[in-house]
Amino acid sequence: MASTSSSAAVVEERESGRKRKRGGATGESEGSEEVQPSKWRTRGVHEIYSSKLLDAIRLVRSGSGSPASAAAGTAAAAAAAAASAAPQRSRAVREAADRALAVSARGRTHWSRAILASRRRRLKAARRARLREPASPASRHPTSPPGKGPKAPALARKAKVLGRLVPGCRKLPFPALLAEASDYIAALEMQVRAMTALAEVLSTVSASSSGTSSSPA
Amino acid sequence: MSSRRSRSRQSGSSRITDEQISDLVSKLQDLLPEARLRSNDRMPSSRVLQETCNYIRSLHREVDDLSERLSELLATSDMSSAQAAIIRSLLM
Numbered sequence: 609m610a611s612t613s614s615s616a617a618v619v620e621e622r623e624s625g626r627k628r629k630r631g632g633a634t635g636e637s638e639g640s641e642e643v644q645p646s647k648w649r650t651r652g653v654h655e656i657y658s659s660k661l662l663d664a665i666r667l668v669r670s671g672s673g674s675p676a677s678a679a680a681g682t683a684a685a686a687a688a689a690a691a692s693a694a695p696q697r698s699r700a701v702r703e704a705a706d707r708a709l710a711v712s713a714r715g716r717t718h719w720s721r722a723i724l725a726s727r728r729r730r731l732k733a734a735r736r737a738r739l740r741e742p743a744s745p746a747s748r749h750p751t752s753p754p755g756k757g758p759k760a761p762a763l764a765r766k767a768k769v770l771g772r773l774v775p776g777c778r779k780l781p782f783p784a785l786l787a788e789a790s791d792y793i794a795a796l797e798m799q800v801r802a803m804t805a806l807a808e809v810l811s812t813v814s815a816s817s818s819g820t821s822s823s824p825a
Numbered sequence: 826m827s828s829r830r831s832r833s834r835q836s837g838s839s840r841i842t843d844e845q846i847s848d849l850v851s852k853l854q855d856l857l858p859e860a861r862l863r864s865n866d867r868m869p870s871s872r873v874l875q876e877t878c879n880y881i882r883s884l885h886r887e888v889d890d891l892s893e894r895l896s897e898l899l900a901t902s903d904m905s906s907a908q909a910a911i912i913r914s915l916l917m
Contacts (some may be wrong), residue, residue, distance in 0.1 A: 618866070655917050658913075658916040658917070659916070662909065662912060662913055665895055665899060666909060668899070669904070672883035694832040697896040697899070697900065698892045698893040698896040698897075699892070701892040701893075702888060702889060705891075705892060708890075712840065763870060763871050763874065769874075769878050770877060770878050773847075773878055773881045773882065773885075776883070781841070782846065783841055783849055786849035786852075789853060789877055790852055790853050790856055792881070793853075793881060793884070794856065796884040796885070797884065799883060799884075800887050800891065802916075803888065803895060804891060805916060806895065806916060807898060809912055809915045809916060810898040810899075811897070811910065813908065813911070813915075814898060817902070
């Protein structure tokens with residue numbers, strides 16, 4: 609009725625105002641799913657993500673600065689943490705960036721939920737589980753789908769590889785996997801753009817601040 | 826991937842048709858960097874999947890390199906909250 613048409617118009621207007629880019633030709637309106645890769649190209653989401661990214665890596669910096677040996681417990685672990693500080697920090701940065709990316713996805717995609725959920729699980733259970741499990745039961749008999757003859761197993765194999773690459777998508781059916789992959793790729797591209805911009809800004813700031821004597825603020 | 830057969834497997838909403846799949850594959854193909862060079866003529870699905878996997882891996886590598894670079898930058902610089910505000914404004 610009139611209410612639905614007006615609400616649809618409002619949604620459309622909001623979306624077009626959000627898009628703000630040159631070729632926003634998404635008049636197809638993929639449905640209410642909103643798993644459109646184009647939403648990762650807006651300036652708004654880039655700014656939101658950059659801000660979250662900055663906060664996240666600042667936390668990483670302060671987190672690694674605090675005596676991690678207290679949390680590690682054993683002296684050996686503390687020594688190991690100090691020795692491997694650099695790769696640990698970059699991994700922490702990577703994980704923080706991924707988490708910020710998943711948050712920016714607003715939880716509508718499998719991969720974003722998997723990233724946010726896996727953090728706690730990975731810290732505790734998965735480490736032990738990985739030591740126990742010999743290998744994931746990947747022997748799903750690649751010759752099972754008799755659909756299109758010799759083409760099917762290759763496709764299934766590649767789909768499985770793709771499912772392993774996109775977080776949280778190992779058991780998704782094929783169409784959902786493709787949709788997740790396209791959204792994930794768009795999100796990763798935005799992540800690269802934002803991290804590159806941040807690295808440029810930081811290197812400029814640190815270069816200028818080291819050039820001039822910075823007074824303690 | 827038996828869900829490609831649009832038969833009794835689907836308990837949920839939609840039946841998976843080949844057309845749906847080829848539509849998704851072509852969308853995926855449009856995202857690939859190669860697609861901007863080609864005339865967007867249809868690549869075989871296996872090729873699209875392969876290129877997708879390669880592209881995701883390369884993006885992961887790029888993110889890892891950037892994380893390393895950012896961690897090095899963080900280690901050397903000391904960021905006060907005022908500096909963070911400046912950086913934030915520079916990013917916007």
